[in-house]
Amino acid sequence: MTVWDRPEPPTRPVLLDRERIVAAAIALADEGGLEAVSVRKVAARLDAGPMRLYRYISTKEELFDLMVDEVQAEILPEGQPVDWREALRVLAQRTRQAALRHEWLADLLGGRPTLGPNGLAVAEATLAAFDARTDVDTVMRAVETVSAYFIGAIRREIANLRAERTTGLSKHDWQRAHGPHVSTMLATGRFPALAKAVHDGTDVDAETSFETGLDWVLDAVATRLTRPPM
Template sequence: MTVWDRQEPPPRPVPLDRERIVAAAVALADEGGLEAVSLRKVAARLNAGPMRLYGYISTKEELLDLMVDAVQAEILPEELPGDWRAALRDLANGTRRTALRHEWLADLLGGRPAFGPNGLAVADATLAALDGLADIDTVMRAVETVSSYFTGAIRREIANLRAERATGLSKHEWQRASGPYLTKMLATGRYPTLTKAVYDGTDMDAEASFATGLDWVLDAVSTKLTGS
């Protein structure tokens, strides 16, 4: 039996329910990352004894599943566009915005399928955007391809944000600090293509880079789905 199937115990002196428990866990994770979340810490946030929580949630893994499902409610817009590319773009951007609000989500993206009601709704909407364009196996591979792109891009962006906080250096400050060493290494001539990228490449911010890569992936998927 999954956590989604189990009935909640009746409330006692300190009112509890899964919604309050999950909201407290999400708040802790937003403040300090997943390492800040434990059943004991959630119980303390709610002024309840830790054993009370086990009537609602059996393990930390169940709690993480519930947390992911809770924030996945933020991904879906009220209505998706009818055009499949626009719909997938909206879902990808919704996932990115949600992960930037809840950075811990990046650590859990791309793992086990999400079977909570919100996760199922996101999965269904994603598949529905492509429904009828190709057979279901092709549609599923297309969805996996797009999801793999934006999951990796989001994780890289979050990792960079964490690095900035850990070092106290912005992207450009870090580049300036690393500049003398990198210049010396490139001057050896052993890295000609990297040298070209460093000196001739265009620097893009995270949002523009995400959008450009997503459009390229959608272009590639389009050739498989529609031949154009």
């Protein structure tokens, strides 16, 4: 039985429910990451005994599932996308936006899907945008392909943001600090392709990089979806 299937116990003597527990856990994670979340810390924030929380959740993993599903409500599109391309673009963009608000989400993306009501609603809105005549296996591979792209891109972006906070160096500060070493290595002539990328490549911001990569992946998926059946 999943956490969503189990009935909640009575709230007395301290007003408590899964909604308040999840809200407290998300607040802790927003402040200090997933490592800041524990049943004891959530209970302390709610002024309740830790054992009481175990009447609502069985494990920390269940708590994480509930947290992810709560954030899925932020990812759910405001209206039904008009086609599959818009659906996948909205899914990618809104997931990125949610992860920038809740950086811990990046650590939980890509695993087994959560089965909460919001997560199921996001999946339904995405899949429903595909032409009903499209083979379901093709649809699933399309969703998996785009998801693999944006999950990886989001994790990289969040990792860079964390590195900036940890080191105190912005991207450009880091590049300047390591510039002499890179220049020395490129001057050896051993890395001509890398040298061309460094000297001739255009530096773009994270959002531009994300949107460009997303367009390329969607174009590739479109080619597969429009290919005539064998």
